[in-house]
Structure formats: C-alpha cells, structure tokens
Amino acid sequence: MTLPTSSALTDHRTYASLRRAVRAMTALWVKVGRLKRRDRRGATPLRPGEGGYTLTEIMIALAIVSLMLGGAAVAAFGQLEKARKKETINMMRKVKDGVLQWRMDATGEQCPGSLADLVTTKVLTKEPKDGWGRPFVMKCPGEHDTDGIDLYSFGKDGKDGTPDDLKSWEDDK
Secondary structure (H helix, E strand, O other): OOOOOHHHHHHOHHHHHHHHHHHHHHHHHHHHOOOOOOOOOOOOOOOOOOOOOOHHHHHHHHHHHHHHHHHHHHHHHHHHHHHHHHHHHHHHHHHHHHHHHHHHHOOOOOOOOOHHHHHHOOOOOOOOEOOOOOEOEEEOOOOOOOOOOEEEEOOOOOOOOOOOOEEHHHOOO
C-alpha cells in the first residue's frame, strides 16, 4: 500500500471539497481578525498589545480550575472519612482476635486489665486507637458480646452517644 502524494491529493475529487472548506475557514478567520496574513518568511508579525492572554481570560481559567479542584476535594474528603471508619472497624476486629489469643496464652484469666496489657504481652505491637487517633473504650467481659469484649469508639466528633459512634457488637454496618 502506498500513501498518496501531494499531486495525487490535488487530483482526487473527494479532497477538493475539503480544500474548499479550509480556504473558506481561513478567509473567514482573516476577515474576523483572528488569523493575520503572513509575511514572506511565513512569520506572523505581532504589533504591541497583540498576543498573550487578557486578565479576564486568565481569571476565567483560574475559576474553572478551582471549581474542578474543589469538587475533587469534596469527593476525596468523603472517601477519607469512609477510610477512617473502615480502619476503626478493622482495628476492633484485630483487638477482639488479640483478646482471644491473650486468653489462650494467659494463665486462666478471662480478660486483660486494659488494652495496654495486650501490648505488654506482645499480642499487639502498639496500643490500638481508632481511625481518628483516640483510644477505644473496652469492657471485658462484654455486655453485648458475653464471650468476648465490647469495644467502643466515639467516632469522628469524639462525643459519646452520637450517631457516628462505632461499636464492636454492631460492626456489620
């Protein structure tokens, strides 16, 4: 397969309408003033005050970009809160598993005195905190999970009794 040469393009009828359309658009742009006639060297001469962007064009572009970034930030912060909640639920599961392991390792004791006991016995590597960096509230043996422990996180606002609180016995949310 060979590519058509420029002489083949000028002879072909289907390209004639395309060439006419390009000439018409060029003439229209020159008439409107958007395309300046070129000098002999092919360069477009610029006069003072010609070219570049106006302050209005720059401000409009900045406004559009800031709106797009603002929308992305709102979506990202929503995902951040979901991730913190998921991290808290995963940490609760890890602590419950740690308490079960502690019971198997401990000498007949049912519950650790605090979550720090899980760290000192090397069941956990560090003291567990929720996704917002606050310590859990632990009750062992639990009222809701009588075979294990009840863990409670105060959630995003850090206040007890609000709808964003996370409880280990309701971790199927």
